[in-house]
Amino acid sequence: MTKAPPPMSLLAELTHRCPLQCPYCSNPLRLDPRAGELDTATWLRVMDEAAAMGVLQVHFSGGEPMARPDLVDLVRHAASLGLYTNLITSGVLLNRENLKTLSEAGLDHIQLSFQDADAQEGERIGGMAGAQAKKLEAARLIVEDGLPLTLNFVIHRQNAARVPAMLDLAEQLGTRRVEIAHTQYYGWGLLNRDALLPDRAQLEATELAVAAARTRFGNRIAIDFVTPDYYAERPKPCMGGWGQRFINISPSGKVLPCHAAESIPGLTFPSVVEDSLERIWQESPLFNLYRGTDWMPEPCQSCAFKEDDWGGCRCQALALAGQADATDPVCHRAPTHDRIKEAVARRPATPPVFRYRRYNNAV
Amino acid sequence: MTVATSVAETSVPRFARGTRLQYDRVREQWFVQAPERAFLADAVAAEILQLVNGKRSLALMIDQLSEKFSAPRDVIAQDVLRMAQELADRQVLLLA
Numbered sequence: 001m002t003k004a005p006p007p008m009s010l011l012a013e014l015t016h017r018c019p020l021q022c023p024y025c026s027n028p029l030r031l032d033p034r035a036g037e038l039d040t041a042t043w044l045r046v047m048d049e050a051a052a053m054g055v056l057q058v059h060f061s062g063g064e065p066m067a068r069p070d071l072v073d074l075v076r077h078a079a080s081l082g083l084y085t086n087l088i089t090s091g092v093l094l095n096r097e098n099l100k101t102l103s104e105a106g107l108d109h110i111q112l113s114f115q116d117a118d119a120q121e122g123e124r125i126g127g128m129a130g131a132q133a134k135k136l137e138a139a140r141l142i143v144e145d146g147l148p149l150t151l152n153f154v155i156h157r158q159n160a161a162r163v164p165a166m167l168d169l170a171e172q173l174g175t176r177r178v179e180i181a182h183t184q185y186y187g188w189g190l191l192n193r194d195a196l197l198p199d200r201a202q203l204e205a206t207e208l209a210v211a212a213a214r215t216r217f218g219n220r221i222a223i224d225f226v227t228p229d230y231y232a233e234r235p236k237p238c239m240g241g242w243g244q245r246f247i248n249i250s251p252s253g254k255v256l257p258c259h260a261a262e263s264i265p266g267l268t269f270p271s272v273v274e275d276s277l278e279r280i281w282q283e284s285p286l287f288n289l290y291r292g293t294d295w296m297p298e299p300c301q302s303c304a305f306k307e308d309d310w311g312g313c314r315c316q317a318l319a320l321a322g323q324a325d326a327t328d329p330v331c332h333r334a335p336t337h338d339r340i341k342e343a344v345a346r347r348p349a350t351p352p353v354f355r356y357r358r359y360n361n362a363v
Numbered sequence: 364m365t366v367a368t369s370v371a372e373t374s375v376p377r378f379a380r381g382t383r384l385q386y387d388r389v390r391e392q393w394f395v396q397a398p399e400r401a402f403l404a405d406a407v408a409a410e411i412l413q414l415v416n417g418k419r420s421l422a423l424m425i426d427q428l429s430e431k432f433s434a435p436r437d438v439i440a441q442d443v444l445r446m447a448q449e450l451a452d453r454q455v456l457l458l459a
Binding site for chain 2: 005006054056057082109111146147148150176177219224
């Protein structure tokens with residue numbers, strides 16, 4: 001077996017606990033309980049191993065990573081190893097004191113999520129009263145400190161109309177970057193798909209709003225736009241290809257090629273408790289399962305784009321086509337592409353109520 | 364907030380907070396580390412960016428590179444100014 005190039009990024013999901021309950025959360029339906037979370041010493045060792053194998057950036061995520069009291073120790077250690085440290089947070093637990101500690105520990109960047117530009121709607125979507133004022137205060141404190149800030153908005157049918165207001169908010173708050181990211185439909189997003197999936201007119205309006213803001217902002221604010229792949233012709237290169245660029249560690253220490261991989265049945269998920277990150281990346285059956293192109297069925301195998309999109313998303317193939325090694329149904333050449341068309345066609349006129357992301361609310 | 368600046372030889376570049384040049388010992392390559400992404404710095408970019416210290420002007424950087432590589436100053440100047448402009452536009456460098 002040829003040696004796989006090292007991963008660029010590590011997504012460290014420190015905990016699944018979170019004060020918010022967003023119905024499109026990227027965490028798995030079966031959330032890890034607090035009792036099963038890795039201890040500080042193990043995370044510190046994981047940082048050592050990640051830096052040694054060539055990881056360049058660590059994204060501290062969750063759940064809400066600020067719910068872990070040892071976050072600052074992990075950031076300090078990662079920074080001392082030369083890793084680029086990014087905090088992905090809801091901001092509701094952030095205050096002047098803990099921000100100062102993180103900043104002094106060497107944190108490089110913060111990505112702060114908002115559920116909407118409208119406070120009332122944002123708090124309904126996130127399922128947390130009082131969240132918006134805390135987020136606005138967090139943004140103000142981060143900008144005041146001078147840490148680079150990216151605002152993240154997840155877009156769906158119930159907030160798409162306010163993309164222009166979200167871009168205005170990003171400008172008012174003084175951010176460097178803003179992500180306008182349409183929901184991806186697996187896990188909680190798939191469970192809530194009818195409540196979230198926009199129609200094509202809504203999608204196009206968000207594209208126009210982003211184009212207009214790009215003209216207005218010029219180089220001052222960068223906008224990352226993520227399209228909902230249900231309306232794309234070709235699948236996204238999910239995670240930049242399975243086992244190629246990203247490594248994800250769950251709160252309990254499972255090492256995954258993507259944050260949704262645990263949804264694929266019949267697989268053994270290696271753990272940092274039992275093995276080294278390097279061995280897991282190079283040698284585990286899980287990371288080699290869909291690495292490269294050998295595993296691909298037709299029409300992927302003879303497709304000219306197979307090394308552009310790497311066959312799309314394995315979890316989406318499983319969820320919609322029933323097999324993780326099927327062609328991603330999003331692809332217009334997939335034999336199961338009708339399932340995407342049906343989901344769009346059968347989308348109810350009125351969105352059903354959210355199934356909020358809570359422990360034991362899905363399984 | 365970074366405002367788009369037109370680059371001149373008198374400009375003094377520095378890395379914006381949250382961006383830096385970093386040598387990756389595993390891949391044996393230089394990278395620019397930036398929010399949410401790391402991108403490869405090719406050999407020319409790495410030579411230029413190693414001289415960025417927040418004090419040295421682009422003019423001085425051009426002089427040093429032109430001497431180091433025994434290359435015509437105007438050729439080096441073109442590379443350095445173009446890269447400084449591009450990285451200022453991408454919010455990697457701030458120009459004072």
